[in-house]
Amino acid sequence: MMDAVQCWCVRLDVAPPPETYYATLSDDERNRSAGFRFERDRRRFVVAHGALRDLLGRYVGTDPGQIRFVCNAFGKPELHPEFGGRGGLKFNLSHSGDLALIAIARDAWVGVDVECIERRGESNYADVARSFFSASEVDALSRVPSDLYAKAFFNCWTMKEAYVKGRGEGLTIPLTSFSVPITTDPAPAPVRCGRWSLFTLQPAPGYVGALAVSARMSRRSSSCCARIAAITRSINAWAVCRVRGSARNSA
Numbered sequence: 001m002m003d004a005v006q007c008w009c010v011r012l013d014v015a016p017p018p019e020t021y022y023a024t025l026s027d028d029e030r031n032r033s034a035g036f037r038f039e040r041d042r043r044r045f046v047v048a049h050g051a052l053r054d055l056l057g058r059y060v061g062t063d064p065g066q067i068r069f070v071c072n073a074f075g076k077p078e079l080h081p082e083f084g085g086r087g088g089l090k091f092n093l094s095h096s097g098d099l100a101l102i103a104i105a106r107d108a109w110v111g112v113d114v115e116c117i118e119r120r121g122e123s124n125y126a127d128v129a130r131s132f133f134s135a136s137e138v139d140a141l142s143r144v145p146s147d148l149y150a151k152a153f154f155n156c157w158t159m160k161e162a163y164v165k166g167r168g169e170g171l172t173i174p175l176t177s178f179s180v181p182i183t184t185d186p187a188p189a190p191v192r193c194g195r196w197s198l199f200t201l202q203p204a205p206g207y208v209g210a211l212a213v214s215a216r217m218s219r220r221s222s223s224c225c226a227r228i229a230a231i232t233r234s235i236n237a238w239a240v241c242r243v244r245g246s247a248r249n250s251a
Contacts, residue, residue: 007045021050126141158208
């Protein structure tokens with residue numbers, strides 16, 4: 001029985017050829033991939049969504065091309081109800097640069113976000129923070145050393161995005177309406193945001209990520225550990241976050 005949130009880390013530029021996954025995509029996913037201007041972005045989209053289908057197919061025992069999705073009123077995708085009897089899995093996908101992060105759980109809503117922080121040009125993150133972060137987050141960021149500011153900014157950003165994505169209510173949840181801790185390192189323990197537990201992750205060098213888990217799973221969560229190992233031929237790397245116990249509170 002699956003008793004953990006599993007986060008799969010997929011390198012998009014070294015995964016199997018896009019054609020391997022393209023055949024499993026729906027017409028909608030193919031149309032969305034065709035909308036990318038650059039071939040590299042189209043290829044990464046295909047691999048990310050194909051890898052998601054590949055994983056879900058294994059969990060529910062179905063061919064990846066047979067996986068069907070439905071969206072809630074705010075556009076968050078979920079497995080079609082016909083798959084509810086085969087585990088009732090919840091999932092979320094995020095990708096940035098050549099990395100995708102996929103969270104899968106049973107009996108818990110999840111949200112995930114990942115950002116590439118390498119080779120970014122100069123950006124006024126302070127202006128962005130003042131527009132999208134809470135007053136307490138902006139104040140805490142102002143005290144972070146300049147050489148760590150970008151990492152602290154993206155740790156905050158990914159936690160907030162993972163929480164909003166997990167809730168699945170779109171822009172009805174302003175990013176300024178809640179606060180998360182400001183940190184430059186993966187948190188040793190999860191933090192609470194309402195009925196959710198939030199975890200910071202470092203899925204790969206040059207990337208920061210975050211995972212949000214709803215109350216049903218987080219009630220038995222107290223620590224988050226991640227491990228990277230080789231897996232099957234279809235996906236080149238994976239990370240599993242096992243969640244057991246309670247979380248400390250965030251503002």
